[in-house]
Amino acid sequence: MHIGIDVGGTNTDAVLMSGDTVLGSVKSPTTADVTRGVVAALEALARERPFDPEAVEAVMIGTTHFTNAVIEARGLAPTAAVRLGLPAAAGLPPLTDWPGRLRAAIGDHVYLCHGGHEFDGREISPLDTGELHRVADDLERKGVGTVALSSIFSPVNHEMELRAAALLTSRLPSLKVSLSHEIGRIGLLERENATIINASLLQVADRITGGFTAALKAAGLEAPLYLSQNDGTLMDAEFVRRYPVMTFAAGPTNSMRGAALLSDLADCVVVDVGGTTTDVGVIVSGFPRPATTEVDIGGVRTNFRMPDVMSVGIGGGSVVDLDGDRVEAGPRSVGFELSRRARVFGGDVLTATDLAVAGGLADLGDRGLVADLGEETVRRGLERITTRVAEIADMMRTSAEPIPAVLVGGGSVLLPDRLPGFDTVVRPDHFSVANAIGAAIAQVGGEVDKIVAVGRRSRKAIIEQAEGEAVEKAVLAGASPGSVRVVEVDEMPIAYLPGNSVRVRVKAVGDLRLRSGA
Amino acid sequence: MTGRIEIADLPDIARGAAILGTGGGGDPYLGRLLAERVLRERGPVPLVAPASVPDDAVVVLTGIMGAPTVIVEKPPAGPEFRNALESLQAVLGRPVTHVACLEAGGLNSMTPIVTAAETGLPLIDGDGMGRAFPELQMVLPTLDGISTGPMAMSDEKGNAVVLRTVDNGWSERLARSATTDMGCSASIALYPMNGAQARAALVPGTLGLARRLGEVVRRCRERHSDAAVAIAAEMGGVVLFTGKVTDVERRTEGGFARGEATLLGLGADDGARLTLSFQNEHLLARRDGRVIASVPDLICVLDADTGEPVTTEAMRYGFRVVILGLPCHPRWRSAAGLALVGPRYFGYDHDFVPVEGLLAP
Structure with a gap:
């Protein structure tokens, strides 16, 4: 058995499921205090369909808390944006196009440092450790405890982000760091923006996941907690603490995925009629079709994959x-x-x-x-x-x-x-x-997105390698190895690059390994 | 548009330039941010009409050469714009007096604003193409026998290269190699010419046009009216098709991203099929197999809901779009113009079809 919870603006919905079967469901009002609303929903669910808390293997929650924290610029941590790539990109420093309110909320701490790579893997300039020590000094003096690190072309080579993070945390052991190659795709400003947002949410993430964990404990549930992310897959509480930004837009994704499961249709148009709006999305091969335009969050441009929804x-x-x-x-x-x-x-x-x-x-x-x-x-x-x-x-x-x-x-x-x-x-x-x-659908995924010089290798070999990496990532994220399958392959030839470079994007998804060993 | 370019003008110019980019030319968003930052530091850029440029002026076209996919990951540093211009000036042996845009479409509508602001030179409201094209020799000055060279290019590290070539095709070839070594992005300054040549060869008024187009899209969005129809009216063009993208096929050929998009009609075009062929820019539109618009006319793809231009790289399955055909500068339709940028140059076995032909009964 597992429980799915959707914390919406108006209602908190909870369902008790066994596999794909719905055993019970309740709607209760959302409360200002997250924990209380979730506790109330769990109590209501237990009244509607009594269950043994020990038999619950997982609790999955979809929430808009993190999105709202950014939109309202509330509770964000003072965050430094450190970019590796000088002399390149200096014309557009981090936070360039941010709304003033959000910029002020995280403190406007920007550091341009040397480092970064070219498209073909050459270094733009070597990492300058002296420079990074000066950044650490400055962070210490200002009391900034959170850093977003981005290096040019880190989706192709992330070595400099790792080295810089190691240096900064060796100097400041309590520093919280988000690395851009773990957050986003090619497109420096958008990836950097998403990384800064993610870093600024790390404190909120500790609080929210702590609140949810407490709510489960209050309800007598020992089961692990998972949160929905925007591509319709799950992440565990530990992952959310590191990548809270991945929860953005989970709401419409969940309702579409839920509709696909309930109707047993892998391809369909989903019409979700709420209290104020109707959202229409499309399910292709069991997953929401993603939007292709840049996504604006609280006035900041990011390159997340969000579901394509018309309202x-x-x-x-x-x-x-x-x-x-x-x-x-x-x-x-x-x-x-x-x-x-x-x-x-x-x-x-x-x-x-x-x-x-x-x-x-x-x-x-x-x-x-x-x-x-x-x-x-x-x-x-x-x-x-x-x-x-x-x-x-x-x-x-x-x-x-x-x-x-x-x-x-x-x-x-x-x-x-x-x-x-x-x-x-x-x-x-x-x-x-x-x-x-939709929140209760127990699937986890892995994604690879990189630019590859085709050279003498065959197209097939390149895609197979990327598929292998995506599957590995899905397993690392908690998927049961035998269940993982590649759900999306996208290759895009790149204009004006020599050696027939292509951008390869692969997504793999598998069933969550539950305690009972699914 | 004359007087000066201020920060407030940039969003409209950028949006309009993306329309003139016909799906290519790079995303003007980055260019707009660069220009905003420079204008904030250095103040507005003086903008002059081509007609007011004196005979003895020294005019240079500028832009960025590189792969749009790389530029979004490795944006410019800033000093390379000035460095390219000064490197060219050093071999010319006399001071450059005016900067103009190499192309009006896409990212390169914005980068000459940065060069002008950084060097304090006036910018000419005009460009070499009246749109965007993928290669350096594809400018009207080539038709007048004006040479790209001497041409200078600079990367963000401070390297600069000056090219003197036997023809404009060679400039394209050698500059492409140097750009790759520079990390697939270089600031370029080329086609030095005098004022009389600039008056004759440049497409006049293209920054002003971009601004008007951007304004049309913005206003239509505010009023929820049809941007495509308004743009067609402004440009003397035609709304070719409204439909959904049902397939996009891409392949790399000779370093260019080529491909075809298939669209199925919506509304009045229900039941019809449109095929768009592209090579960075949209080059050919076929309705149920018949060519209805072709390069060098502008084939623009706009989001059906917002009127925002859609690039060839962003175009995907499920997009709801409007296709516009807009007439190019008349000189592109001459025999020499079509030899340089007509459908056959791009490998399509079709003759050029003027887009206004569709207006005839």
Whole structure:
């Protein structure tokens, strides 16, 4: 057995699972104090479906805490950005394009040092140990305890990042260090940004994972704790303490993965209707299709792989406007106040949920309170919602081939069993807690991304080597060796580079090794 | 656009330059950050119209040569821009009076702003291409017999190389080798010419045009209106296609990233198929097998939702895009122009098809 928990802005959902089977599920309100909300959710789950805490093998949590800490510039540690690469890249020092508020939050400590590599592995300049000792002196004097280290072309050769980290920590043993080659891909500024964000979150990560661990203990659970990352795989608490930034955007990923599991579909369009918005994403071979553009987090450009999601401002709490014959829902929403302000709950705001109840799609609150709505108005309103969601869903399709649509999220009761443009519409059991179920899917992954000079080697040999490295990384991350498979291979020839260089990106994923030895 | 370039102008110019980059030319984002930093330190750059450049002026085109994939990992240091210009000046034996852009598209719309700011020279509102092209000889001055050389290049370490070559094709070849040794990125200063030559050979007004295009995209985004239609109107071009990318095939040939993207139509183009052929830049668009736009006309790919330009490297399965065809500078459509940059030069067995032809009934 294992437990999946999704700590959302409004609700904390928890599910108890055995393998891929949902044994029980609950929704409870999210609290300002993380630990309390998770404890409450676990207690509610135990009431709904009593279980033996000792039989729980793992607890998986998806959370937006880290993203919110950056967006709100709250609780971030003073962090120094140390870059190895002089004289190159001096025209664009670290933090160049950061919003002032975030820059101030981490203290604006920037160090440009010698080192780094060329695309072909030559050194740009040798590492200067004297320079790094001066950086250590300065960090000590300023009391900065966190460092983000980035070296030019470290995804190809990370040796200088390791050497510089060893030198700095030998001088300052309590220093927390994030290394860029472990965080991001080619693209110095974006990778460096992600590394700085990661480093600044290390303290928050200690606190949050500590809070979650305490919550599990309070519930009598001894099982290991895992958190969801943005590619739909898991990381253990120790990993989160080192790479908190990997939790970003886990929410939409989890709901899509949960939808895929519940519907047993490896390729589908997922429509997740929440209280305020509807998010539409696409599952390809069991994983969310990633977005390809640079991702902006709190105004900072990074090159994370985020799921490709289109959102529209329609949800269960959307405010409905009646204007003659026209009925329009959203983007305004009563949000978490739905159970107080919607008409069916005795409130005075006409919401999309009221239309669903009046139209017989949902059985919530008091249907008598919306009996005054004209049949025609209700029909038009629901039709309008369906049309707008279907338009977005259709845009997300990538071919004319038929692909099923899966409806999840508490607000999906707004939608009918048919969606224009889709032959098959699936509304799986437990659809309202798909995100917690997505968090509970026990898979871990490994990724390789590097530029390789093809030379005389065959294309096949290069890809096989990269695949081997990705599989090894997945096993190191906790995957059961026999279950690991390569889920994504991407090779991109590089313009103007000699010797036919290619950029190879491989992702491998396997089932989490559970205590019972899966 | 004349007067001066200030920091506030840069975002629009960069976005517009990415459109003129037709999928290549490197991401102007880095160039914008570089230029912002230099303008903050040194103040605005004076911008002059080509028509106002005196006969005896010494004009030099500048830019960065290198692999965009490398430049995003190893951005410039700063001093190499000035170093390239001063190395050229040393062999010319007289002071350079004006800087102009080698190309208007992509990263190199921004780097001459850095050179001008670092050297205190005025920048000409014009460029050698009116778009982006992958090779050094692909500029209108080549059609006028103006030589790339002497040409200077500098890396971030302080190395500088001066080339004197027998023709512009050789400059491309030798500069490419030196760039590789310099770590696949070099600042270059080339095509020294006098004012009269610059007035005749440069595509005028391209920085101003980039700024207007960038402004159009920004405004359309704010108003949620269609950027592609507005750009086509501004440029006298055509909205060729709206669709989803269903396949991208890439391969390396002769050091260039070549490939094809297949798109299936959406909305009014439902049921149609568009194939885009690219070599760093988009070069050919075929609708259901028929060529509807080709190099040197500009084939621009914009994100259907945001109007933001999409580079050939970023283009992937599932992208929803609008394809625009915009007319190139008329001199590119001459026999000599097409020999230098027409579809056949890039290995496509097709004649050039003017994009406005589609407007005819």
